[in-house]
Amino acid sequence: MSGIPEACVTGPARICRSPGPTRVAWFITDLYGSFMASGIHGQRLFVSPALDLVVVHYASQVVSPAVPQVPLVQAFLSVGKRLNG
Numbered sequence: 001m002s003g004i005p006e007a008c009v010t011g012p013a014r015i016c017r018s019p020g021p022t023r024v025a026w027f028i029t030d031l032y033g034s035f036m037a038s039g040i041h042g043q044r045l046f047v048s049p050a051l052d053l054v055v056v057h058y059a060s061q062v063v064s065p066a067v068p069q070v071p072l073v074q075a076f077l078s079v080g081k082r083l084n085g
Contacts, residue, residue, distance in 0.1 A: 032080070036073060044072055051080030
């Protein structure tokens, strides 16, 4: 996969940082071989190969670290499971 370090693709669940000036963080989830990139303003790119699913979540505001995180991964997985029946 272009742009994602091989250790991130084949390694255990963790946060991996892509090389280069953008410093994209890929959050790896092992349940379905899924991974997600998060942007500085709340954008998300979620890819789940096993569920044949790609979700692009647009956002345009900075969220304070004091605000609890929304469980987007669980929501994205629920959508993928539902679509795959």
